[in-house]
Amino acid sequence: MADADLSQAVDVDLDSDDVVTVETLNDEIANLIDDQTDLNHDYVVGDVSGCRDSNGHVHFDLVSGEASIHCVLFGFRRSRANIEPEEEMRVAVRGELSFYEPQGSCSILVTDVVDMGESDYSQIYAESKQLLAEDGLLADERKQSLPELPGTIGIVTSADSDARVDAVTALHSRYPDVDIKVQHASVQGPDALQELMSGVATLDEDATVDVIIVTRGGGADKTLRVFNETPICRVIANTDTPTAVGIGHEDDRTLADEVADHRFMTPTHAGEIVPERAALESEFEQLSTTLNTAYQTTVVNQLTAHATALDNAYQSTVTARLQELGASLDHAAERHIEAELMSLESRLETAYQTLQQEKEHEEELEETVEEVRDEAETEAQARIEATQRRYRLVIAGLVLLVLILTALYIL
Amino acid sequence: MTQETPISDKVDRIETIVDTLENGDVSLEEAEELHEEGQTLLEALQDDLDVGDGTVTEQ
Numbered sequence: 001m002a003d004a005d006l007s008q009a010v011d012v013d014l015d016s017d018d019v020v021t022v023e024t025l026n027d028e029i030a031n032l033i034d035d036q037t038d039l040n041h042d043y044v045v046g047d048v049s050g051c052r053d054s055n056g057h058v059h060f061d062l063v064s065g066e067a068s069i070h071c072v073l074f075g076f077r078r079s080r081a082n083i084e085p086e087e088e089m090r091v092a093v094r095g096e097l098s099f100y101e102p103q104g105s106c107s108i109l110v111t112d113v114v115d116m117g118e119s120d121y122s123q124i125y126a127e128s129k130q131l132l133a134e135d136g137l138l139a140d141e142r143k144q145s146l147p148e149l150p151g152t153i154g155i156v157t158s159a160d161s162d163a164r165v166d167a168v169t170a171l172h173s174r175y176p177d178v179d180i181k182v183q184h185a186s187v188q189g190p191d192a193l194q195e196l197m198s199g200v201a202t203l204d205e206d207a208t209v210d211v212i213i214v215t216r217g218g219g220a221d222k223t224l225r226v227f228n229e230t231p232i233c234r235v236i237a238n239t240d241t242p243t244a245v246g247i248g249h250e251d252d253r254t255l256a257d258e259v260a261d262h263r264f265m266t267p268t269h270a271g272e273i274v275p276e277r278a279a280l281e282s283e284f285e286q287l288s289t290t291l292n293t294a295y296q297t298t299v300v301n302q303l304t305a306h307a308t309a310l311d312n313a314y315q316s317t318v319t320a321r322l323q324e325l326g327a328s329l330d331h332a333a334e335r336h337i338e339a340e341l342m343s344l345e346s347r348l349e350t351a352y353q354t355l356q357q358e359k360e361h362e363e364e365l366e367e368t369v370e371e372v373r374d375e376a377e378t379e380a381q382a383r384i385e386a387t388q389r390r391y392r393l394v395i396a397g398l399v400l401l402v403l404i405l406t407a408l409y410i411l
Numbered sequence: 412m413t414q415e416t417p418i419s420d421k422v423d424r425i426e427t428i429v430d431t432l433e434n435g436d437v438s439l440e441e442a443e444e445l446h447e448e449g450q451t452l453l454e455a456l457q458d459d460l461d462v463g464d465g466t467v468t469e470q
Contacts (some may be wrong), residue, residue: 179462
């Protein structure tokens with residue numbers, strides 16, 4: 001088999017004729033697995049970890065102790081399986097072992113899944129959680145409030161991880177001025193627990209750090225288990241500095257999340273620890289505008305009220321004075337009118353008296369005139385009568401004369 | 412209030428001042444004093460915003 005690959009060897013003397021490519025090796029492994037019937041077991045028992053749905057297929061790791069193997073339950077087999085695997089479930093899977101040559105990895109192509117109860121780790125997790133709860137470390141009452149605006153944030157994470165980049169970027173995108181101290185710690189592996197505990201403790205002793213963030217990105221559940229260890233949980237819970245923890249993906253929950261003062265979902269969500277500076281500036285600007293408007297309105301209202309009061313006082317004073325003057329005027333007018341009336345009355349009385357006197361005098365005159373007239377009339381009558389008597393005497397004389405003459409004539 | 416007073420307390424105090432002014436039950440002198448207090452708090456809030464230099468320190 002090695003000879004087939006000699007033509008592809010480079011011009012470097014490897015001091016061996018047994019040189020193959022990865023492709024050849026994987027091909028050999030695949031053939032070996034296919035030929036090895038001892039590897040075909042009825043069931044393989046283990047704990048489900050990292051269970052996820054992808055394009056209708058269920059992928060998960062079957063874990064036992066420190067060993068694990070990838071499993072896939074294809075979509076067309078899901079309905080025929082006894083159960084669907086779930087996280088932290090102990091299962092027995094039936095299927096065929098398959099070697100995926102492009103990646104050189106073994107998988108079990110699952111045909112059936114049987115529930116075997118809770119996984120070992122589920123029990124360990126439950127016991128750890130119970131211990132923390134008994135010590136009161138999960139109680140909401142003991143959680144500290146995060147500072148409204150931390151000046152310095154300490155981050156415990158892997159220094160060369162995407163989580164570190166995401167967390168710093170998220171924090172500075174919301175608040176560019178905040179200082180960040182990154183305390184490197186392995187987030188998985190044998191050194192992780194000690195380095196995480198040391199990192200949190202170091203930042204807790206730093207008086208300039210206002211809040212401690214513990215974060216890492218997503219990964220297989222097994223790699224996140226260090227964040228369920230009670231020692232790191234106790235360190236996080238007992239810091240004087242407020243803590244915030246964001247481990248894995250949105251649906252990953254760890255005990256470190258539970259004991260922390262604040263939980264955020266992923267490193268990208270670390271930004272929620274700080275406010276948005278632009279939003280704060282906008283809020284303060286709005287407050288300033290509202291304050292100035294309220295003050296100006298108050299001043300205008302007060303001045304208007306004072307002006308109104310002044311006007312009212314002026315009006316009252318003027319009205320009272322005018323009423324006083326009016327009363328005086330009325331009084332004076334009354335007195336004047338009364339005097340005038342009295343004068344007129346006096347004049348009228350005088351005129352009346354005068355008129356009466358004149359009338360009396362006139363009546364006297366009239367009486368005199370009447371008397372005179374009567375005397376004149378009497379006198380005239382007497383004259384007329386005397387005249388009439390003379391005329392009669394004349395006429396009688398004349399008649400007598402006529403008669404005499406007539407008689408004479410006749411005679 | 413001092414520079415150490417939390418931002419939310421300062422904001423609450425300014426909002427209380429605004430409410431008091433808007434209720435109108437204050438004299439001109441009181442209004443001026445409240446306005447000056449609010450302006451001082453706003454200046455303090457602006458100072459609060461300058462928390463650091465945005466440095467990232469690897470430890």
